[in-house]
Amino acid sequence: MRSWEGSILIAIGSTYANLGDYTNAIRVHQEALEIFIELEDLLGQGNALNEMALAYRNLNEPAKALELFELSLEKLYQVEEATSSQSGLSLSSEEATTKGNIARTLNDLGRYDEALTIANEVLDFRRQEGDLFRVSVTLNDIGNIYLNLGDFENALSFYQEALKIRISQNNLEGQSITLARIGAVFEQQQRTDLAIIFYKRSIDVTETLRAEVVPEDYQESYLVAVDNTYRLLAELLLQRNRILEAQQVLELLKVEEIREFTRATYTTEGLQYDPLEESVVEAHDSLMAVGAQIYPCDPDCDQTLYDQQIELEAYYDQQVLTFEETVRRGRAEDDVFYDPTNLASDAFDIVNAQPGTVLIYPFVQEDDLWLLWTATGGVVGSVKVETIDHAEAELGRAVFRFRELLKRQDAQSFAELKRTGQQLYGWLIEPLKEELEKNNIQQLVFAQDRTSRYLPMAALHDGDQFLIERYTVSTVLSAALTDTTDRLGDVNSTQALALGLDQAISGYSRLPNVREELDGVVKTDAADPQGIYPGQVFMNNDFTFATLSQQVRRYRILHIATHAEFVPYRDGESFILSGTGEKLTIAEIGSLDTQFDNLHLVVLSACQTALGDEALDGTEIAGVSSYFLGKNKAEAVLATLWRVDDEGTSLLMQRFYEILATGQVTKAEALQQAQLSLLQGEEFLTERLAVIQAGQTPRGSLVPVNPTEDEPSGLSHPYYWAPFILIGNGL
Missing domain, CATH: 3.40.50.720 (NAD(P)-binding Rossmann-like Domain)
Structure with missing residues (x-):
């Protein structure tokens, strides 16, 4: 009975971890570990230690995670010795899983050479084992290590191999992750426009996945990775001054956040590509599709498949070359690219419904704060706020303090409330002041991000008056989820x-x-x-x-x-x-x-x-x-x-x-x-x-x-x- 109790606790702890509650996951797995120690159950101890280590890694405590992973591996070795297991393979499946976790944690700690040695050992085992899903996971891990080493050629090679397997298995979650990693390679190579294509492709696969899979199936770690991809893409688009495309990504992000919280299904139209981007996407998709056909039968596939692969590799390389040459020639602003008026129509619907309206998207990154805006008449713009350095943390502290001060009603607290309100005004309104005045703006509509959602915008202060004394203020979940056609009636x-x-x-x-x-x-x-x-x-x-x-x-x-x-x-x-x-x-x-x-x-x-x-x-x-x-x-x-x-x-x-x-x-x-x-x-x-x-x-x-x-x-x-x-x- 005690063994069953330990197993049930492991399951409960894993549920906490899947929901992102890693502190409770550790607590429950610790209880399971104590039961398995009492029962002298080495395999149970190894599993509990492994689960605890995963939780610590997700809490960004890699040193503690590594310690527990290594303890877990010791327990698994003891199990193998006690049972005299002779599978003919170099590792047991449990040992390979734990070693894979150790490799990832060493990568987190910057110990890349050690991580690579262990990950290659795990890959050899996974290939012998024949589990293609786990092979693709390990290939992705090795790609991550090479990316951190700055070996972009090898990183791309391993990511591409992982992607072929994931396509062959229709593993959409895995595809979205690997496509984002390919985008990260191009981003680090400062090939920003190519990075944008692959981040877009990753998000497209995610949107497809959302329409096919029950949301409860997603683990919190995957949801965090998805959120990061949306944010990385939006920031790259802003750096390229592709404002409306960035706004479209933020719209999808807001719907994604609602889906994550409610576990409900929302369908979207996905992202748009310009014709040159489309040519790269189609060439890459075709190449990966043939690779997925080859993978299960390699090296004994029909020669026509190999010939097709060679031809498609050359075609893909040519499309990439053409795309990058076009961008370098400065034609990214010509008619080759989408007319921005085709994008963000939902945002235009909001601002055109009443003259003098602006829709403002605060975009809060770890370091940077951007303000995107769309005004009546199709006027759009963006600005990076230069008066804040560590945007997510600084904004979070200011919002928290502002809310605390609002509870107090003494003169000293009110003076500080005004100062904090001015600081927030300086970040969220002041950078747009000239545009607001020039466009005779009277209505502010906010599509808030992160901690800005907790802000009572009406109470921001410019030093002379509250924001509500100058503008009407409202918010939207997203432009796409807002219907401006209906009226209340008399x-x-x-x-x-x-x-x-x-x-x-x-x-x-x-x-x-x-x-x-x-x-x-x-x-x-x-x-x-x-x-x-x-x-x-x-x-x-x-x-x-x-x-x-x-x-x-x-x-x-x-x-x-x-x-x-x-x-x-x-x-x-x-x-x-x-x-x-x-x-x-x-x-x-x-x-x-x-x-x-x-x-x-x-x-x-x-x-x-x-x-x-x-x-x-x-x-x-x-x-x-x-x-x-x-x-x-x-x-x-x-x-x-x-x-x-x-x-x-x-x-x-x-x-x-x-x-x-x-x-x-x-x-x-x-x-x-x-x-x-x-x-x-x-x-x-x-x-x-x-x-x-x-x-x-x-x-x-x-x-x-x-x-x-x-x-x-x-x-x-x-x-x-x-x-x-x-x-x-x-x-």
Whole structure:
């Protein structure tokens, strides 16, 4: 029984590792190791040590990983001695696996010659064993070692051999990895345009794989590699000033991040190639296809296959030569390459839907921060932010500090909040200031990346005023997932479904203002003196999953006022608390997506994101929102980045709806004006509504009624109004 317990723990630890939770994987494998030591089970000890070492390697602790791999190998040698195994092969399969891991770890540590010796020993065994899948893995490993040694010719040779096997086995995951490694060879050779082709090809294979494989099958290490390929390609395209292609890659990356978080299937159109790139891709694909045919029968294949291979090798070399000569002659900007207007049409749809709009893509790399932008009229651009050196870490620290300061309301903290807000403004807005002014921009739409997703952009400060005092602000998951064609409609034709919880339940505190909030939003009958939009309200015990399921398809607005949390890493831990105290997971609610077809706006007025440390990337915000947004679902989600004072939430929500109901403003403008009403300490909306209803300012150019210069207090502090973010169609 104890042996079974150890085996089960190994399986549990491997599951943690596949999900990227390496700390828990190590803990569980350590428990398994202790059981196997107690049982004197050498093979079990070797397996547990190997799994622990893999986890340490993924935690970027190669020295500790190497120590454990070597201990694992010792245990396996002891097993072989004890059983007097005589397989006729130089190694056992388990020994070869562990030695392969040792070679990879030595490569991590820069001990390339040692790594190469061991990897070649493993390759010899794998060839004798006849397992082509494992042969391809080892070939890829050896290619990685040669790449680190700067021996590009050998690196390409081993990668190409691995790719032929992976094509012959229809191993799409392996193909995408190897194609990216070939791209890395060309990148290190400073053959950037060739590197771009192979990174593109890798992503194309990944997109094909996404349409064929259940997402739960992916290991976290593979997902990280895929993410890196998207980012490497985007950066190379930006270096070549191929802005719209870079934007297209970032669009695919955002969909990829949603897929990883939700484990749902999203299909995309993939990347585009210009004609010269296409010729290289076709020549390489043909060469690899013939190589895949030859591999199983080599050296006894029909001679016609070898002749075809020789011919295709020459053709591929010629296509590469032609491509690189064309690029060197500077024709990359001529008609040979795609007309940029054929790309990024989804982004143009967003900015052209309302004059004075710009779509901004912050692109956060380890060292560099780029800003890509598309404005009304097809104006595009990019800029590398020169005032930040280690972008991912510095931005993460600044966002984390900004969020911490927002919780405090003393004068000293507010002064630091403004300074940090100015620093963030300097990175994310200031580099575009000239373009924003030149193009008369009034609406900022952000497609956020990494930790920027946690930023309440409205609260950034330029030294004189908050960003929301100058622009409307909204975000999108991606341009491709945003529908700008639908509008909410007038008050009388727009029905609202409101679900709320105001009593303490299941360890969660009361939300005493929820009933007032919902009563102020929904007019339940003609005699109701308070509500704005006609509809129904379900409170407390009447707010159940069944109620949501049965009612939601009839309404254009879904307003949920209850405790909710967006939890990093896994959608299964994010939830909305029902009126009965049941945690409705976001995935459960997402299962109702066929009922969301009529919805236009979803409001989650008491949710929060768990910003635990500066290393998080905010994918849970995009992931959770994606359950409500998209094709045949709602067009917009209004949510909060943190749970704020119940009274403040209630007041802002009521003002948002009251302003929206005038029919004179967009959703983004209604949110802006509601936020400004709190910022400027307005007791009533009388003056603000009068300006809006009188049409004294054209739609899209609303400005603060009374610009504020004083230090905010009470509900005017950004803690109360800044967390509200509008995602999706802001019109």
